Amino acid sequence: MPTPTDATTPTTPPAPTRGLRSRWSALAVISTGMLMTVLDGSIVTVAMPAIQSDLGFTPAGLSWVVNAYLIAFGSLLLLAGRLGDLLGRKRMFLVGTTVFTAASLLAGVCDSPATLTAARFLQGVGSAMTSAVSLGILITLFTEARERNKAIAVFSFTGAVGASLGQVVGGVLTDALDWHWIFFINLPVGLAALLIALPALPADRGLGLRAGADVVGAALVTAGLMIGIYAVVKVEEQGWSSAHTLGAGSLSLALLGAFVLRQAKARTPLMPLRVLRSRAVVGANLIQILVMGALFSFQILIALHMQKVLGYGACDTGLAMLPAAVMIGAVSLGVSARLNSRFGPRNVLMAGLALLALALLLLVRLPVDADYVSDLLPVMLLISGGGLVLPALTALGMSGAGNGDAGLASGLFNTTQQIGMALGVAVLSTLAASRTETLAAAGHTPAAALTGGYHLAFATGAALLLTSLALTATLPRSPGTRTPLVL
Secondary structure, three states: OOOOOOOOOOOOOOOOOOOHHHHHHHHHHHHHHHHHHHHHHHHHHHHHHHHHHHHOOOHHHHOHHHHHHHHHHHHHHHHHHHHHHHHOHHHHHHHHHHHHHHHHHHHHHOOOHHHHHHHHHHHHHHHHHHHHHHHHHHHHHOOOHHHHHHHHHHHHHHHHHHHHHHHHHHHHHHHHOOOOHHHHOHHHHHHHHHHHHHHHOOOOOOOOHHHOOOHHHHHHHHHHHHHHHHHHHOHHHHOOOOHHHHHHHHHHHHHHHHHHHHHHHOOOOOOOHHHHOOHHHHHHHHHHHHHHHHHHHHHHHHHHHHHHOOOOOHHHHHHHOHHHHHHHHHHHHHHHHHHHHHHOHHHHHHHHHHHHHHHHHHHOOOOOOOOHHHHHHHHHHHHHHHHHHHHHHHHHHOOOOOOOOHHHHHHHHHHHHHHHHHHHHHHHHHHHHHHHHHHHHOOOOHHHHHHHHHHHHHHHHHHHHHHHHHHHOOOOOOOOOOOOOOO
């Protein structure tokens, strides 16, 4: 079977050599797009009560302010990434940023639940188009290992800080102005990104639709991911063993299985299966599902613990989590690139996972009346392991991508990230809620019951990270090592 470097594999012409300043300008643009997308994913959660009160959402309907975005975003990443390879990654980034910015304006001026839900779905579409090709642009711009590690560190830092700052920014805007401004804030950022992206991003014509115009495959993978993510986000309402969850989950798996079979036989597959021949790439994507499940759940559950048990406000919660963002940023920008270059991303990933697992294990002993300095601050500092994990995972996840499938690898990497986040929240939140109900029925106080539920969730998250650590030990030492898989 041909490898991605064989003459039989379609590739795009290599991008023209660009100066260092030009490459870093392009990195600034895609990092801004990443920041805008990540901020939007977390900024909305703080404003949910105000949105419900103003627009008259029902409790069940309110969840679709988040779910509509997640379903569109998660289900379109793989398709958008491949279309970036076929039609041009710069074109996909520009169109995605335009759609996201226009949808943000619509969300800001809407006056009904239906309009806001539709706007959030469109934001998810735009975010998928932008995010899916960002890493593809990065790895084709930065081809030298040391420079690429630095660029990945900056990109990872942007995502981590954006996730942490979202709640702070959302709380400030909602309290100082109103909830509409959590969407209006995207307008100047989006317009600036478009203006800078036009000259800064490298022009690429793509492979052309004939290289992968598999309409059936596109329909199968998009429908399979959309139904699967829909099943996951409804788990808390429907339950894991309900006919709804089992039926939708089975249909999703059947569609995704049919997609893989289709790609193995299609003359011009949407996702050439050669991208799965790198053990490092496949392993990094599997590990990412576990890691993101643990980390995203940690971010949500620790925020809930601070507010429901310790009585913190929205802004106080965001500020309390700020040290974690600062530490992740310091490690990402300060040392991760040098460590990845010297020791290899596999070893750096193992060190980071060990720190993160220790952080979650400390939370298992979190008391009901936890003190921030003695009980929570050490955890926030240990979360600095994320500054090692995120760049190393990215390097491994993109290590097998050539110029002709960089967008596909980027889309796949972002898709497994979203799957991990959605599954992690569904599983760990369900475990926490079930444990809380059991403890409450046994006579524990509400605060003690909630704390016990969170303990179980944090212990499960630590187990996911330790499993990731074991899987990482099986990866090749060099991310460029290609080990054929049996497909």
